[in-house]
Amino acid sequence: MANKMLLDNKQIFIVDDDESVCRALSILLATYGFIVDTFTCAEEFFWAVPNSVAGCLILDIHMPRLDGWKTLQHLLALGSSRPVIIISADKNGGLSEKAIKAGAAGFLQKPFNDQALVDLINIAFENKDR
Numbered sequence: 001m002a003n004k005m006l007l008d009n010k011q012i013f014i015v016d017d018d019e020s021v022c023r024a025l026s027i028l029l030a031t032y033g034f035i036v037d038t039f040t041c042a043e044e045f046f047w048a049v050p051n052s053v054a055g056c057l058i059l060d061i062h063m064p065r066l067d068g069w070k071t072l073q074h075l076l077a078l079g080s081s082r083p084v085i086i087i088s089a090d091k092n093g094g095l096s097e098k099a100i101k102a103g104a105a106g107f108l109q110k111p112f113n114d115q116a117l118v119d120l121i122n123i124a125f126e127n128k129d130r
Contacts, residue, residue, distance in 0.1 A: 011055030083124035
């Protein structure tokens with residue numbers, strides 16, 4: 001069982017319509033030993049990843065069609081227990097509080113420090129396992 005939990009805590013999903021962000025985060029997180037799958041839209045993520053699959057989702061706010069807020073609402077409506085970290089280049093104040101109130105495990109403003117992202121992922125997994 002411990003091995004299964006360890007694997008669950010290594011799976012990362014990234015949903016960001018900017019392919020360069022997906023690529024950069026994927027490379028970064030792989031160097032920390034995470035298994036990373038990227039998607040350029042929420043619809044693609046929902047189609048490919050069943051709600052029962054564990055992991056952590058890194059989710060951009062501003063995307064065409066289904067944005068990050070609607071994606072988070074949809075995940076919560078499905079009963080997902082997967083932690084979600086919201087990321088955004090938006091300089092709008094209050095987004096961190098809005099993300100937490102909406103049910104996200106955390107929020108980071110782009111550009112963010114690599115270690116801050118890894119630390120937030122680890123905290124999200126620890127909190128989920130409690």
